[in-house]
Amino acid sequence: MNISLSQAEKIISAAKEKSRSIDTKMNIAIVDAGANLVAFSRMDGAWLGSLDISIKKAKTARYFDMNTGIIGELSQPGGALYNIEHSNNGLITFPGGVPIKNASGEIIGAIGVSGSSVENDHAVAEAGASAI
Amino acid sequence: MNISLSQAEKIISAAKEKSRSIDTKMNIAIVDAGANLVAFSRMDGAWLGSLDISIKKAKTARYFDMNTGIIGELSQPGGALYNIEHSNNGLITFPGGVPIKNASGEIIGAIGVSGSSVENDHAVAEAGASAI
């Protein structure tokens, strides 16, 4: 099972709507089950550096099938996954990456959002992921 | 002058329509005036390797403000720009990358398309670039 472009577009649309509703400007990336980019959108005026971060968040969420923030808790100094960010050409392990599931609960891709506080990034990613 | 996300979305929409009309499946990337990604779309079933190629074509077209195929003619063995592809973390110099101009003729970004023959890739990129 893999995400379709039309599903990715529906997710981006919901994420943009949520982003506007909380007055933020986001970079939004969707990857498929193979962790490869399907769709991307940078809202006008969004941080340029968040482009790469949003894509890395989406990939990180699919690489390990969990929210990026959970990995970040384990990658702290002394933690079990300390400095895991060095793998896979760079992970981003703070919140804003969320797996995307289909109606049967299977993971079909992931969304990564960057452009505001990590709380806002995560809220927009959740709004996107729950749109399908 | 820089491309807006709504302009980029209009361009991607026109490119997808053209792609369907000639029965192809494309990766479509839009970069802004600074050669940074604004929007991206991978049609269902499009070649995975064309993801990176479409982005590199868009960047290449903006890097030199010309269609990518023109550079490819100059970068052949014995040509003036032989092996220019080694610059900028990798250029793609065959057709499918086209600068995007606004109504005043200023370059505001570029589109890169990959997924079929270079003739089809270029035709879809042109259809996109001329949509605004």
Added chain:
Amino acid sequence: MNISLSQAEKIISAAKEKSRSIDTKMNIAIVDAGANLVAFSRMDGAWLGSLDISIKKAKTARYFDMNTGIIGELSQPGGALYNIEHSNNGLITFPGGVPIKNASGEIIGAIGVSGSSVENDHAVAEAGASAI
């Protein structure tokens, strides 16, 4: 709005003057609104390793439209942006990177300075950024 080369040269000139006045030797990099290098200057005897750091500081300041040191406070272990430095081919998040604004307050680029203590780096960057 984008920085011009003559503005960048004025900024580098002011930064070099400040650097000499506090008896330091700096690498000074200016990027434009697209985070691409416009001008660079390495003062005689400045640290070689600061070459790349000054460029990364300038890019980081433009990527997130804020002083680099602010990001560094958030990227500490346990912080909201821990290990953000793994994005964008490497960020530098200690002081010395400052956005450059035009008279209307719009960000048109950024300066990155490296070669001494972070306090001195920041002071020289500020002197540069406020020269236009």
Added chain:
Amino acid sequence: MNISLSQAEKIISAAKEKSRSIDTKMNIAIVDAGANLVAFSRMDGAWLGSLDISIKKAKTARYFDMNTGIIGELSQPGGALYNIEHSNNGLITFPGGVPIKNASGEIIGAIGVSGSSVENDHAVAEAGASAI
């Protein structure tokens, strides 16, 4: 013996003057004897993709202490140095890179120029290199 920043600035100034006299917009990079960047200047409106090319030309000229175009003749298919461009994180081997010598004829650095035809690029690089 190594190039000083003031020498590099004199070279860039001469290169910019030559560039304007032939109505071109150039990226101009100066590296020292260690092949590390000393000074860089991107003229307003110069191709963005020529930023990296100008730096790679300067490095290539110093890596082998000869004009870049000479290496390009040897790196053609069937040539002695075929695909040497894959080394050193990417060489540029068409004209526009020229070693810089001091009054005693010692090589103290190199200049790389990119932004127009390779003939123009080389002419501007020569004008710069002969300014000291």
